[in-house]
Amino acid sequence: MTSLERVERNPKYAELVNARKSLGWTLSAIMLFIYMGFILLVAYDPKFLGTPMGNGVTTIGIPVGLFVIVSAFVLTGIYVSRANARFDQLTRQIVEESK
Amino acid sequence: MIRKLATSAALTLAASPALADAVSGAVQKQDTNWHAIIMFGAFVLLTLGITYWAASRTKSAAQFYTAGGGITGFQNGLAIAGDYMSAASFLGISGLVYLSGYDGLIYSVGWLVGWPIVTFLIAEPLRNLGKFTFADVASFRFDQTPVRILAACGTLVTVAFYLIAQMVGAGKLIQLLFGLQYWHAVVIVGILMIIYVTFGGMVATTWVQIIKACLLLGGATFMALMVLVKFGFSPEALFAKAVEVHPKHQAIMAPGTLISNPLSAISLGLALMFGTAGLPHILMRFFTVADAKAARKSVFYATGFIGYFYILTFIIGFGAIVLVSTNPQFLTDPAKGLAALKGGSNMAAIHLANAVGGDVFYGFISAVAFATILAVVSGLTLAGASAVSHDLYATVMKHGNANEQDEIRVSKITTVVLGLLAIVLGIVFENVNVAFMVGLAFSIAASCNFPVLLMSMMWGGMTTRGAVIGGFLGLISALIGVVLSPGVWEDVLGHAKGSAPFPYANPALFSMAIAFIGIWLFSKMDTSARAAQDKAGFEAQYVRSQTGIGASGASAH
Numbered sequence: 001m002t003s004l005e006r007v008e009r010n011p012k013y014a015e016l017v018n019a020r021k022s023l024g025w026t027l028s029a030i031m032l033f034i035y036m037g038f039i040l041l042v043a044y045d046p047k048f049l050g051t052p053m054g055n056g057v058t059t060i061g062i063p064v065g066l067f068v069i070v071s072a073f074v075l076t077g078i079y080v081s082r083a084n085a086r087f088d089q090l091t092r093q094i095v096e097e098s099k
Numbered sequence: 100m101i102r103k104l105a106t107s108a109a110l111t112l113a114a115s116p117a118l119a120d121a122v123s124g125a126v127q128k129q130d131t132n133w134h135a136i137i138m139f140g141a142f143v144l145l146t147l148g149i150t151y152w153a154a155s156r157t158k159s160a161a162q163f164y165t166a167g168g169g170i171t172g173f174q175n176g177l178a179i180a181g182d183y184m185s186a187a188s189f190l191g192i193s194g195l196v197y198l199s200g201y202d203g204l205i206y207s208v209g210w211l212v213g214w215p216i217v218t219f220l221i222a223e224p225l226r227n228l229g230k231f232t233f234a235d236v237a238s239f240r241f242d243q244t245p246v247r248i249l250a251a252c253g254t255l256v257t258v259a260f261y262l263i264a265q266m267v268g269a270g271k272l273i274q275l276l277f278g279l280q281y282w283h284a285v286v287i288v289g290i291l292m293i294i295y296v297t298f299g300g301m302v303a304t305t306w307v308q309i310i311k312a313c314l315l316l317g318g319a320t321f322m323a324l325m326v327l328v329k330f331g332f333s334p335e336a337l338f339a340k341a342v343e344v345h346p347k348h349q350a351i352m353a354p355g356t357l358i359s360n361p362l363s364a365i366s367l368g369l370a371l372m373f374g375t376a377g378l379p380h381i382l383m384r385f386f387t388v389a390d391a392k393a394a395r396k397s398v399f400y401a402t403g404f405i406g407y408f409y410i411l412t413f414i415i416g417f418g419a420i421v422l423v424s425t426n427p428q429f430l431t432d433p434a435k436g437l438a439a440l441k442g443g444s445n446m447a448a449i450h451l452a453n454a455v456g457g458d459v460f461y462g463f464i465s466a467v468a469f470a471t472i473l474a475v476v477s478g479l480t481l482a483g484a485s486a487v488s489h490d491l492y493a494t495v496m497k498h499g500n501a502n503e504q505d506e507i508r509v510s511k512i513t514t515v516v517l518g519l520l521a522i523v524l525g526i527v528f529e530n531v532n533v534a535f536m537v538g539l540a541f542s543i544a545a546s547c548n549f550p551v552l553l554m555s556m557m558w559g560g561m562t563t564r565g566a567v568i569g570g571f572l573g574l575i576s577a578l579i580g581v582v583l584s585p586g587v588w589e590d591v592l593g594h595a596k597g598s599a600p601f602p603y604a605n606p607a608l609f610s611m612a613i614a615f616i617g618i619w620l621f622s623k624m625d626t627s628a629r630a631a632q633d634k635a636g637f638e639a640q641y642v643r644s645q646t647g648i649g650a651s652g653a654s655a656h
Contacts, residue, residue, distance in 0.1 A: 007642050017645055024219040031219075032372075035212040039368050042205055042354045043361035049201075050353025056335045057342045059352040065204040069211055069406045076215045080399045083223075088392055091646050098648065 134462025176400025196416020200351025565622025573614025580606020
């Protein structure tokens with residue numbers, strides 16, 4: 001059995017591939033949803049974003065915009081922390097076991 | 100004047116944040132700015148010192164292209180952020196906030212959201228599969244010659260447009276800031292860039308980028324803090340004062356005219372988001388770190404720095420409304436108020452530096468803006484030179500049997516040629532509005548480089564023919580779409596308003612779809628022997644992309 005076959009038959013490899021795929025695409029979809037949601041809100045309901053909060057001049061649009069920026073960072077952070085904790089460990093084991 | 104500013108703002112929105120647009124047209128040469136020149140001189144000396152040090156470590160191809168994979172995730176994060184935080188985004192976005200407030204925030208968000216996608220889908224497999232250029236990955240299991248040619252075309256076209264936009268912007272900006280002649284500025288940028296890249300390769304380019312990123316982040320942080328201090332760290336107080344003094348009043352706190360056509364907005368959004376994931380000089384950065392883990396971390400840091408930077412530019416833009424537009428010293432005609440900013444709206448951040456930090460800090464920020472352009476063009480040139488030497492020369496012409504030293508030599512010669520070409524084109528395009536070029540670079544990156552790269556890593560059914568036809572269809576449709584869009588058809592080519600055959604600001608929505616469908620369709624229809632070989636190679640490629648087994652590691656120094 002070649003080392004390639006050994007990797008592919010290792011259940012940990014299937015686990016790694018599936019976990020990474022589902023996390024990566026889920027987070028991508030969330031990011032796309034947040035950003036396109038923001039753009040569509042700007043295009044179709046700018047008045048909502050321009051509504052002042054309380055008695056001040058700061059509008060709802062300010063925290064919403066900040067939320068999009070911060071969400072990009074937080075989503076990336078979620079991916080990296082999951083990957084550091086689980087994917088790297090699985091990868092190490094798969095590489096070890098393929099030898 | 101107001102109309103001119105409005106047009107330039109509209110162009111910024113339509114095409115790009117190229118600083119070129121707001122300093123387009125005739126620019127008044129300013130008095131020689133000695134603080135800026137001395138500080139820029141110090142930056143140049145420091146970076147030349149680094150280049151000298153780097154030159155002694157740049158003997159092998161791996162060191163030349165990727166700094167031997169010896170850059171840490173944090174350093175690479177700073178360098179990626181440095182590649183991305185161009186003078187265009189610093190001056191362009193703060194200028195946009197100064198003119199129209201909230202619209203600037205909407206715009207900057209688009210430039211950030213591509214980064215998480217890069218992390219989730221691209222960074223790790225890219226690092227595991229590639230060695231020097233993204234073409235290594237895109238052509239991994241395919242017939243090398245056609246796919247490398249496609250990737251090299253995608254790289255060179257993207258680099259060329261991005262480079263011209265930066266050179267023209269550099270000339271105008273430096274004329275404005277330093278009081279130098281336009282062509283002096285272009286020549287200085289071109290020559291320094293050639294020196295950094297030919298002698299220091301990726302090591303020098305990376306460190307120039309890191310230093311510049313630190314200076315820019317430091318300078319911007321200082322400015323934002325100085326603004327906030329004046330308002331007791333209350334954003335509400337800052338906004339309230341800005342609403343009071345800005346001619347648009349409360350409207351600056353809401354979306355304005357930036358996005359009127361949703362389809363156009365989505366198309367531009369896609370170009371920004373996925374173009375980021377297809378920029379060759381950015382993709383190349385992932386090979387400078389040791390492994391997939393470091394690649395992933397570097398995007399995380401980069402996303403943090405870039406997001407933080409955009410928040411700062413928002414504060415800086417508002418700070419400029421309050422502190423610059425109310426000060427006659429910065430206006431050409433105080434009676435006209437905010438719109439009569441000396442040097443155009445892109446100077447908002449620069450004038451603010453003067454307002455909060457005096458002449459010395461003004462000189463510092465001017466020098467940082469110059470350094471920023473220099474660092475970005477170096478990264479671009481290195482990416483272009485690698486496509487020629489590694490993809491075209493070593494792989495296509497020499498079928499992978501090129502002597503390493505010859506390959507480096509070709510790369511250096513290409514760098515010199517690209518540098519000289521950039522100088523000439525920078526001078527030729529002096530009076531052309533080049534704002535559309537960054538938008539074009541992003542559309543092509545999103546419609547050619549990104550689809551081919553993503554599909555080659557993810558889809559086992561892809562074949563050489565599908566990659567080449569789909570990739571070129573994406574490239575050509577992006578190119579045609581941009582030429583026929585209002586930004587070029589009406590504003591550059593001078594046809595009547597509303598006559599543009601393609602009504603949207605950016606073609607990405609359509610050209611990306613064409614590329615993906617083209618790749619899928621022509622792969623499916625491909626029944627050649629090569630196609631069978633392409634598909635058979637996927638399994639091994641996929642295992643390597645996921646686990647890193649067989650990936651090229653960091654070379655010892």
